[in-house]
Amino acid sequence: MATQSAIHWPEKYTPGFTDNFVSNEIIVKGLSVNDIWPYLANTAHWTKYYKNASDITFPRGGGPELAADLDFSFSTFGFPPLAAKVVEFVAPAKGQAARLSWTAKQDRSPEEKLDVLHAWLLEDLDGGRVRILTQESQIGKPAADLAKANPNPMLNGHQDWLNGLREIALKNKL
Template sequence: MTTQNAINWPEKYLPGTGDNFVSNEVIVKGVTAARVWPFLTDTATWESYYDNVADISFPGGGGPALHDGADFSFGTFGFPPLDAHVVEFQEPADGVPGRLSWTARQDGTPAERLDVLHAWLVEDLPGGRVRILTQETQLGEPAAALAEERPNPMLNGHQAWLDGLIRAARR
């Protein structure tokens, strides 16, 4: 039996304790974690395969590649650019899953304030398969409003990101 890895969650963002949580996963054959990883961590590629992201910048310099401790900003889901900070970064290796997570925030009034943790896990599975899991916990009134929308824009948006990521890795 193969055990699949899980996201590492800081207590503040533990799934089911915030205002919105989504989980999306794909398992596909013919692609490796090493092939997927550059498309996930190089923000210069994001807009080529995912249309729900814009205005990516690195206000303190650096980029476009993410790394542990990187600060960047990006717009998504109609929000103005969110201030993001990479809190976990582990490249995939033999028997070790790739892990990437960032916090993203929007300040303002309570009706505008948003605080999220978006996490990714990319791992090779037996039989030439790769598993990509992305999960996000959101805190704040905008998150609670998103959670009530049907169809769920976060669930659908993250699935589009996964699907685009796989297409880009297969090119």
């Protein structure tokens, strides 16, 4: 049995020690990491398949393709634009998982302050399958409030993102 890869967590964002944590995963037959990656790593595609992302900008230039240490901002889950920074960017390569993560912050009043790490892991599995995992660890009162919500908007919103990735990759597979 093969061991599956895991998200790399900076200590500050370790799940279980933050105010909210969500994890979503799908495994899809007939797709590979290379089929999925372009739709995740290039923000120009996000609004085509994920209705919960908007106002994507690159305040210091670059983009729409994400890259290590790239600053960007975007709106999601009704929050004003969050200042984001790519902290891990490992493009697809044979024999290793592709990884993408970013921090996103809202520096406002203590009641509105939000600090998250959103991580992605894409991994080819045997039998022509791909594993798509996304997890987010959140700090701040808005995160604590989201953790109590039922249904959980973060869990459902991230599932929509996974499903959208799957559908756009299947639709455009060469």
